[in-house]
Amino acid sequence: MEKFDPNSAYRFMETIVKEIGNRESATDSELKAAQRIKNWFEEFGLSNVKFDEFTVKTSRILKEEAMLSDGNRISCKAVGNSLSTPPEGVEGEVALLESVSREELRKVKGKIAAVNLRLNKEKFEKIVKAEPLALIFPSRTPLAPTTYRSVMAEWTEKENIPIVSISHDDLLSVIKGRKRLRIITEVERFTAKSRNVIGEVRGEMEDEEILVGAHYDTVRNVLGAHDNAAGVAIVLELARVFAKEKPARTIKFAAFGCEELGLRGSFHFAENEENIKNLKFYLNLDVHGILVGTQAATVFGPEELKALVQLTAKELGVAVDISTEVSRSGGSDHMSLAFYGVPAVMLSRVGGAAYLMHTDLEDLRWCGPEAFAPVGKLCQTMVTRLANAGEFPFEKEIPSKTAEALEKRCREAGIEKKKKMEKRETV
Known part of the structure; x- marks a missing residue:
């Protein structure tokens, strides 16, 4: 299997930042980014590449x-x-x-x-x-x-x-x-449209899937280098590598819109029962590429999932600070999936220039390909093992303490769980 290439990931990041630039939620620039990501997915040879549109108040x-x-x-x-x-x-x-x-x-x-x-x-x-x-x-x-x-x-x-x-x-x-x-x-x-970009590598099993994703939008005016062109770049490089494989389980890839307006794209995805009924795990990438920083993981799921992250990281020599606390977790798309019962891990780069996100200083000067190497190796190894395991190594469940904390945090934000999840058409 071809290895994750940190230089390739950095080039994806550079292209997004330099050729598209700002990708403010629910704007024409966000749409331009979505179309470019969709084109990449199609070039890699992913199956069922599509937009999934939704509306937002902005x-x-x-x-x-x-x-x-x-x-x-x-x-x-x-x-x-x-x-x-x-x-x-x-x-x-x-x-x-x-x-x-x-x-x-x-x-x-x-x-x-x-x-x-x-x-x-x-x-x-x-x-x-x-x-x-x-x-x-x-x-x-x-x-x-x-x-x-x-x-x-x-x-x-x-x-x-x-x-x-x-x-x-x-x-x-x-x-x-x-x-x-x-x-x-x-x-x-006003009310505007946004969209998620979805593609997949079909597996042999029809009833078990895993998802890898990142949000591609930004706040207004900023270039959004590490938040989150870098996260999208990791998803793109993983999609490029896995598109050449034939996994046992289907691996889906998603670029979510309007995360910066309150996780809108991932909530739209998770609220659709058709999207999550076979989904066993979600890997979220948010804030990456920073050269001076440390690797962090937030785990929402069974103890076996936390152990998987710990053991894989140690085996690969990747230093990761692991938390299971909702209160410590930055608001990102892993919360939406876990809120609807899908075990999730967010990997992120913390410290250093991460504190400059959402400002005019968030650009490529703080970033380099070396920062993609450890997280790319960790992601590829975890996804490979989960996609090809004889039996999936953990149950599809969220611990009650975590579920209650997620319910509380979403309620405080004004978000309520949909009582009835409907199948939606995508384009």
Whole structure:
């Protein structure tokens, strides 16, 4: 069997970043990327290559300004799905909000609240009901650039408010200075189409499948090198290699759309019973290619699956930090599949330039082919063994503790499990 080629994976990444560039969710640039991935799948010789379309609620930013009381501007990014300000904007004192306690919320009424906490739907609604003029989402650490962000469409169905993202350093200068800011935003909300790209290598068994996937979209304006052109590049290289094989089990490959809007593509896939009824395992690739960093794995499934990752990594000499905690897991497409009962593993590269994702600095300068070698070797070995095992080595189940944590996290995000999963047509 041909080995995973890290140089080939890096070339896929380069092509996506240099020839397509930004792939903002549910835009023409995302469609361009989907078509290129579909073409690659077909060139490799995958079977049943297709688009699976779905609709999403999204937004486009038409105006974003932030001005100090002396008239000087600071860089800001309007937050997707947020409310537009009046044409003249909103102006007020900036107050830090560190919790959603009654005492803290009373401090922000009639002010611009700088929100320094992790949000969910319930917390967001509490903050909006406290009647601040607008919200600020600062970047998480000093010296970090401004982050492009959006809020879940579900959060804004009842309550909404103008929101901008600014850098930690700019927020610090505001609260150390005159503490006043004027914000002007114009955000157009609409419904748009996106699509997943699916292909497969047919196996001899008709009732057992495995899936390898990554999201291909980005937040607006950024090149999305390590998040997630690199993850797609790993999927493409694995698809290229396995397309020449005849596995016992069918290996499906997926590039998911609109992950950055709340895992929309993978939820659309997982909600369709036809897609998951024979699916035994999902391998998710998100944030890769970074030269200075460490390898991490999040495992949602039986103990045997965790053992498989541990033993395979040790055998290959690949250092991996393994977690089974939902609270530690970054939001990515492995959560959607596990939410619907499919054991899943997310492999990712953490540390270093990973902290620059969703900013203007997320480009190829931090990446190189060497970063693809260990993860590629690990993926190829795991997929080969699972695809050809005489008996599948673990049950299709999610531990109750993990399932409960996933239910809680999705509920906090405003996502509910579909009660009836329907078969959908694809093109």
